[in-house]
Amino acid sequence: MTEATLTRSVPDVLAPGRLFIGGEWQDAESGKTFEVIDPARAEVVTEVAEADAADIDRAVRAAREAFEGNWHKTTPRQRGRLLWKLAERLEERKDEIALVETLNNGKPLFESGIDVAMTIQTFEYYAGWATKIEGETIPVSVPFQFNYTLREPIGVVGAIVPWNFPLNLASWKVAPALAAGCTVVLKPATETPLTALLLADAAAEVGFPPGVLNVVPGQGRTAGEALVAHPGVDKIAFTGSTAVGQHIARVAVDTVKRVSLELGGKSPNIVFADADLPVAAKGALNGIFYGKGEVCAAGSRLLVEESAHEQLVGMVAEGADGMKVGDPLEKGTRIGAVVSEQQMETVLGYIRKGVEEGARVVAGGGRADIEPGYFVKPTVFDDVTSDMTIAREEIFGPVLATLTFDGVEEAIELANDSMYGLAAAVWTSDVKKAHYVASRLKAGTVWINTYNLYDPASPFGGYKESGYGRDLGRHALEGYTQVKSVWVNLR
Ligand code: NAD
Numbered sequence: 306m307t308e309a310t311l312t313r314s315v316p317d318v319l320a321p322g323r324l325f326i327g328g329e330w331q332d333a334e335s336g337k338t339f340e341v342i343d344p345a346r347a348e349v350v351t352e353v354a355e356a357d358a359a360d361i362d363r364a365v366r367a368a369r370e371a372f373e374g375n376w377h378k379t380t381p382r383q384r385g386r387l388l389w390k391l392a393e394r395l396e397e398r399k400d401e402i403a404l405v406e407t408l409n410n411g412k413p414l415f416e417s418g419i420d421v422a423m424t425i426q427t428f429e430y431y432a433g434w435a436t437k438i439e440g441e442t443i444p445v446s447v448p449f450q451f452n453y454t455l456r457e458p459i460g461v462v463g464a465i466v467p468w469n470f471p472l473n474l475a476s477w478k479v480a481p482a483l484a485a486g487c488t489v490v491l492k493p494a495t496e497t498p499l500t501a502l503l504l505a506d507a508a509a510e511v512g513f514p515p516g517v518l519n520v521v522p523g524q525g526r527t528a529g530e531a532l533v534a535h536p537g538v539d540k541i542a543f544t545g546s547t548a549v550g551q552h553i554a555r556v557a558v559d560t561v562k563r564v565s566l567e568l569g570g571k572s573p574n575i576v577f578a579d580a581d582l583p584v585a586a587k588g589a590l591n592g593i594f595y596g597k598g599e600v601c602a603a604g605s606r607l608l609v610e611e612s613a614h615e616q617l618v619g620m621v622a623e624g625a626d627g628m629k630v631g632d633p634l635e636k637g638t639r640i641g642a643v644v645s646e647q648q649m650e651t652v653l654g655y656i657r658k659g660v661e662e663g664a665r666v667v668a669g670g671g672r673a674d675i676e677p678g679y680f681v682k683p684t685v686f687d688d689v690t691s692d693m694t695i696a697r698e699e700i701f702g703p704v705l706a707t708l709t710f711d712g713v714e715e716a717i718e719l720a721n722d723s724m725y726g727l728a729a730a731v732w733t734s735d736v737k738k739a740h741y742v743a744s745r746l747k748a749g750t751v752w753i754n755t756y757n758l759y760d761p762a763s764p765f766g767g768y769k770e771s772g773y774g775r776d777l778g779r780h781a782l783e784g785y786t787q788v789k790s791v792w793v794n795l796r
Contacts, residue, residue, distance in 0.1 A: 467545045763778055
C-alpha cells in the first residue's frame with residue numbers, strides 16, 4: 306500500500322454507511338444513525354444507518370423474495386462463478402478493505418491484510434463447492450422402491466457476527482450459505498459494520514441479484530434480536546459470546562430455527578519440557594497476542610511443564626515486553642488498539658482481578674501510555690491457578706495466564722478444566738505424546754507444534770460451551786442445507 310492511500314478516511318460508499326437491502330442502499334426507516342469509532346484515535350470515522358425491527362423485516366422479505374425467485378433458479382455453476390468473481394473483486398479492492406478494517410477494529414494493518422486474504426480464500430473455496438452438493442441413493446429394504454435424497458438449501462439465513470474479525474467471520478457464514486443456494490441477511494457487530502458494507506458493495510459490483518446478500522448494521526438487542534425472532538428466517542448462524550449465544554438459542558426455539566453457535570473460548574496452550582522451547586515461546590506469543598488477544602481461539606491459558614517453566618516464562622515475558630504497541634497503521638506495530646473503550650475497561654478490570662487474586666505480573670500489566678486511543682500492554686501473568694478468574698473467564702484481550710503442571714495426565718486434566726472447548730495446542734517433540742494428548746483434549750481444534758492456523762477447508766467450531774455446528778469446510782456447507790428423502794414406487 307502506498308503512503309498516499311493511508312489516509313484515515315473511508316471510501317464514499319461508507320460516508321455515511323447505509324443499509325444494503327434488496328440490492329439498494331437505504332436509510333433506516335427510523336432515520337437513525339450511529340457513530341463508528343476508530344479505537345486507535347478515539348475519534349469518529351463515519352456514521353452508519355442503524356437498522357431496527359422494521360428494517361430487519363424489509364431485509365428478510367427481500368432475502369425471501371430472492372430465495373424463492375431468481376436465486377433459487379440459478380444453476381450451481383452460476384452461483385460458483387459469482388462467488389469466484391466476488392473473490393476476484395475483493396482481491397482488487399484488498400488494500401482499501403484492509404485499511405477500513407484497521408480504522409474500524411484497531412488491529413495492525415498487516416493483520417487486516419491477512420483477514421482480507423483469508424476472506425478471499427473462503428469465497429474461492431466455496432465457489433468450488435457450489436457444483437458439488439450432491440444427494441445420495443439409499444439402498445432401502447422395502448421391495449420395489451427406489452429412494453434417493455436431495456440436499457436443498459435451508460432458505461433465508463440470518464448471520465450475526467462479532468467485532469474481532471468483522472469481514473473474515475462474515476465470509477465464514479456468507480460464502481457457504483450462498484454456495485448452498487441460501488440467501489443472507491448479515492448483521493455485523495455494532496462496533497464494526499464497515500467491511501460488511503464493503504462486502505455488499507463488492508457483491509453488487511459483480512452482479513449478485515438483489516436480495517441475495519443484505520447487510521443491516523444495528524444493535525444486538527434490537528436488530529440482532531429481531532433477526533433471530535423473525536419467522537421468515539430459517540437459520541441463524543451466530544458467532545459471538547457464549548452469553549449472547551445462549552440467549553439466541555432460546556429466542557430461536559420459538560420458530561424452531563436452525564442455529565449454529567460459534568462462541569467463546571479459554572484455550573489451553575500446553576508446552577511439555579521436551580518441546581523446542583524457543584519455538585513454543587513464539588507460538589505462545591502468537592497464540593495470545595495475535596489480534597490483540599481478541600481471538601475466540603486465543604491461547605489464553607499457557608500450561609507449562611514444571612521443569613521448563615522458568616525458561617519458557619522468561620522467554621514469553623521478554624517477547625511480550627518487546628512487542629511494539631501503537632498505531633495500527635504504522636509498520637512494525639504488533640499490538641493495535643483494543644476495539645472499544647468499554648472492552649479496554651473490561652480487559653483492565655481482569656488485569657486488576659488477576660493481581661488481587663494473587664497472580665504475578667511478569668510482563669505488561671496495564672494500559673499503554675498512548676492517548677487518546679485504547680491500548681493495553683501485552684500482559685503475562687505467572688503463578689496462576691485454575692480457580693482464579695483469569696484462568697476461567699474469557700478476557701478477550703492481550704492477557705496470558707500461565708499455569709504449571711507435572712506430567713501428561715495433569716496437563717490433560719488442567720486443559721479440560723474449563724466450560725469452554727474451542728481450541729488447544731500441544732508443544733512436544735514426542736510424536737506419540739502429541740497425538741495421545743490431542744485425542745484426549747475436549748476441543749474442536751487441536752494444533753500440534755503450531756498455533757492459530759486456519760484454512761477454509763478445515764472445520765472450525767466448539768466442544769462444550771464453545772458452541773455447536775461448524776464453520777468452514779464441507780461441514781459448514783452441510784449446515785446450510787437440508788435433506789429431503791424421495792420415494793419412488795417402481796411397480
Ligand atoms: P457479542 O456476543 O456481544 O456480539 C456478537 C454479535 O451478536 C454482535 O453482532 C451483536 O450485535 C449481536 N448481539 C448482541 N446481543 C444480541 C441479541 N440479544 N440478539 C441477537 N444478536 C445480538 O460478542 P462480541 O463482543 O461482538 O465478540 C466477542 C465474542 O465473540 C467472544 O466471546 C468471542 O470468543 C466470540 N467469538 C467466537 C468465535 C468462534 O468462532 N467461536 C470467533 C470470534 C469471536
